[in-house]
Amino acid sequence: MNQFAKRRARLLAHMRGNGGGVAIIPTARELIRNGDVEYAYRHDSYFYYLSGFAELDAVIVLVADADPGLAAQSILFCREKDAEREIWHGFRHGPEGARASFGFDAAFPIAALEQHVPALLAAAPALYFGFGRDAGWDAQVASWLNRLRGQARSGVAPPLVMHDVRAPLDEMRLLKDEEELASMRRAAQISAGAQLRAMRFARPGVSEYQIEAELLHEFRRHGADAPAYPSIVAAGANTCVLHHNPGATVLRQGDLLLIDAGCEYASYASDITRTFPVGGRYSSAQRTMYEIVLAAQLAAIAQVRAGKRFTDPHDAAVRVLAQGMLDSGLLDKHKSGSIDDVVGNGDYRRFFMCRTSHWLGLDVHDVGDYRETAAGIASAGRPARILRPGMTLTVEPGIYIRPAADVPEQYWNIGIRVEDDVAVTAGACEVLSRDVPKTMAEIEAIMAR
Template sequence: MRPYKNRRDALIAQMHAKGGGIAIIPTAPEVLRNNDADYPYRHDSYFYYLSGFTEPQAVIVLIAGKTDQSILFCRDKNLEREIWDGYRYGPEAAREAFGFDAAFSIDAIDTEMSKLMANQPAIFYALGRDAKFDTQVQGWLNAVRAQVRAGATAPAAAYDVHLLLNEMRLIKDATEADIMRRAAQISADAHIRAMRMSQPGLHEYQIEAELLHEFRRKGSQFPAYTSIVATGANACVLHYRAGESVLKDGDLVLIDAGCELDGYASDITRTYPANGRFSGPQKALYEIVLAAQHAAIAEIKPGKRFTDGHDAAVRILAQGMLETGLLDKNKVGTLDDVIEKGAYRQFYMHRTGHWLGMDVHDVGEYRDPAPAGEEKPWRTLQPGMALTVEPGIYVRPADGVPEQFWHIGIRIEDDALVTASGCEILSHAAPKSVADIEALMRQ
């Protein structure tokens, strides 16, 4: 439980820097799916980051004051409910197990909070994320204001606690890096399983089942996001899910799938031939995307900007589009013209990566601060930042586009952790060279 306590202490230190106060971080509400069945419960990432506690109906309260305090509100023990829903820590055992200074029943939160919030100079709370909880916080504030004639003072300032936590979460500590490494390994195993199982005649959903099977059997609790299994032209639909289409001999399969392990996401994309052998045109485009990805990865190191990888990838992709005739030099001009005017966007319309962590599109600013009035530069990479690298090419039929490339959609995505000297590719175990993929699929 050491990392969680360290993170709470680090947040409290930041609160002190702003004059102290009280932070309120609730976990996620349970959400009804239909009738009386809930969606599978997933804790709030911020809450989990500070506690490691996964039960619903819980709130962390931190106080940066004369005496710092970290307090957990959670469900009471309830032997009757535990028969139906499983074990609950209850405040006392949770306090002990998760290293809080104090713990109370969630049923006591209204009474306790109007006491805890009195005389605090500031409140640190992410307003506007949960209307129901916002109303509760307002109720506590009003309860404190009602005590003013009795000598209490209400918080005079409010800060968004998520902004402080976003910066902390952006830099992964050793515990987080270790979980992310294991999550990426499980996802890589799932991609390998999918490649091995694939053959013409199978449905996309059957491949999805292989991914889910591997995630779960290796201990992952959930997929980190809805898996994409897209065969043939479906790969050109960027947010396609796993559907009913049948893998056809001669088509490519694009899989974008990653598991969540112990609260951390992985995010891997591989593209491979359904029959195990790339065709000439498929291979030509695949090698361009792979070269673009290598170029982007080479730009991931401390001191480089977040977008340096994207810029390097775009250069290789655009060059490849000109060489293969996807783009006609006579129409679009030189490589520099293609980049400057954005002609490459016909076939590459998304960015090359995003932060990765507890959320698959993780939190953290993409820009560095700048003096007022100046444009903020893209973020400078630092050790501990984690990001995806995912260039692609998607060819929809169009006038002037060579027909041999029509309907080919390729993306290659890995997870990178910035290290002191470069980056570690957490998802390295998933094969991606043409030779490695074809060798695996021959087995």
């Protein structure tokens, strides 16, 4: 639990450096799916980042005084031990067990929040909390603050300053330590095996649902916590739907199959996409488009280096895609002009309408500003983030071609995406998902076997 204690200490040091205060970080609530059936529970990422504690009904409270001579406190509130409830729902650490196992200074039953937190807030110059994420918790914290305001004549007052606790945590989470990277490597390895299994299983007559089942089987078989996000399994024309949900569509000879799927391991996500031919070989038109997308992805990955900006991989990918669209006839050179015109006017967005990358970590679309941070300057006025070792991101260019009168018919309903998970290092980047083949020759060889 040492890594979690270090993170709490870093946040406490940040709070102390800004005059001290109290931070409140609750975990996620258990949500009802339907009737009296709950969704599968998953803890809040901010909460887990600071605790490693995966049980529900838990809150972290951090107390930092501006005076460095006074000790800071990290407190956990969690469910009490309950032998009867554990028969039904499994083991609970309980406050004392959690304090000993997870390295908190103190731990109390979750029911004791009302007793402890208002008193801590009354003595605090500032409150660190993530307003706007959970209406129930917003109301709870607001009620504590209002209660303190009502005691003003007794000399009690709420904190005068409010901070969004997510801001410093986002900066911390943006740079992964070696243990985090190890979890992400393992998540990528498991997801790579699932992609390979899907390639070997895919054939005419199989449905998207069946492909999804193979992915889930492979995730669980190798120790993954769960899918990191709902898997995208798209056959034929569905490949042009960027977030297609698997359905009853049956794979046909000559179709492409696009699989965007990744597991979560030790709470860290992977996010990998491959697009391959159901019949085992790419058609001429599919081959043309695949070569463009793969070349764009390789150009983008080459830009993932320390000192480059977050937008550099996207800019590199767009230029390759734009040139390929012109060379293949997907865009009319007489109408669209040169590659600079296509990029400048945004004509490529008709077939590539998204960005090339996003941060990756505890969340599949992980936290962290995409622009350099600067006090008092609006986000739009700041340059793109400079890449630093420890940052992790996806690289996922694509081409999605819907039928249209001005589009060559041989390209209709071709959707291709190639996506990898990449970590920034001091030198060349590390492709975490390198175990998944992505050249056409490799993919066709696997499917032929």
